[in-house]
Amino acid sequence: MDCGGDRKMSLILFFVATALSAILGRMGGAKGYNTKFRDMGCPFVAMAYAFILGCHSWWLVLSFGLMFGALTTYWDFLFGYDNYWFHGFVIGLAIAPISAVTGHWLPFLGVVGLTTLWMGFWSKVIRWDVWEEMVRYGIIPSAVWIALR
Numbered sequence: 001m002d003c004g005g006d007r008k009m010s011l012i013l014f015f016v017a018t019a020l021s022a023i024l025g026r027m028g029g030a031k032g033y034n035t036k037f038r039d040m041g042c043p044f045v046a047m048a049y050a051f052i053l054g055c056h057s058w059w060l061v062l063s064f065g066l067m068f069g070a071l072t073t074y075w076d077f078l079f080g081y082d083n084y085w086f087h088g089f090v091i092g093l094a095i096a097p098i099s100a101v102t103g104h105w106l107p108f109l110g111v112v113g114l115t116t117l118w119m120g121f122w123s124k125v126i127r128w129d130v131w132e133e134m135v136r137y138g139i140i141p142s143a144v145w146i147a148l149r
Contacts, residue, residue, distance in 0.1 A: 010053060013049060013052055014141060017045050017046070017048075017141035018138045020041075020045045021041075021042045021045045022134040022135065022137055022138030024038055024041030024042050025042055025133050025136065025137020025138065026130060026133045026134045026137070027041070028041065028042075028071075028133075029129065030130075035072075039068055039071045039072050040068060042067070042071060042137050043064045043068050043071065045141065046063075046064075046067065046140050046141055046143075046144045047060045047063060047067075047144075049144055050063075050098055050144050055101060055102070057097075057101045059097035059101050060097070060098070063094055063096070063098055066093070066096070066097070067091060067095075069094075070087070070090040070093070073087075075087060075090075084119050084122075084124070085116055085117075085120030087119055087120075088115040088118060088120055088136075089115065089116040091115050091119070091143070092112035092113070092114065092115035092116055092143060093112060095108060095143055095144065095147045096108060098144065098147045099111075102147065104147065104148070104149060107146045107147055111146050111147050114139070114143060114146065115140075115143055118136075118139055119136050119139070122135055123136060
């Protein structure tokens with residue numbers, strides 16, 4: 001399945017999706033906002049982005065559900081601390097249904113590696129929570145874009 005769409009429109013949509021995901025990711029971690037802004041907002045933006053790019057499949061619903069589940073925890077119950085490396089790994093795995101539609105499994109492996117390394121590394125290096133969360137969750141549309149290639 002070709003899910004590329006018009007190149008110029010794809011670039012504009014990429015920046016819009018990235019900005020929305022970053023904002024919603026931060027809102028989900030900010031005082032005065034419910035975490036569902038992040039937990040539901042980021043997957044919604046990512047799947048809407050995939051749909052607009054031409055990935056018209058019910059598998060997007062499955063990917064939404066997996067990403068929602070991945071975003072609801074930092075795996076502290078498993079590791080005893082917020083494990084952003086594993087958090088990124090599971091978010092990357094949530095893209096698997098998109099790869100099932102496209103048949104592009106090599107980019108999927110790149111997505112899992114990207115989200116694992118980026119989210120873990122970024123969370124270790126950046127100490128200002130606003131910037132850290134915006135960039136960490138802003139990467140999700142990039143993962144979708146890679147999976148569609």
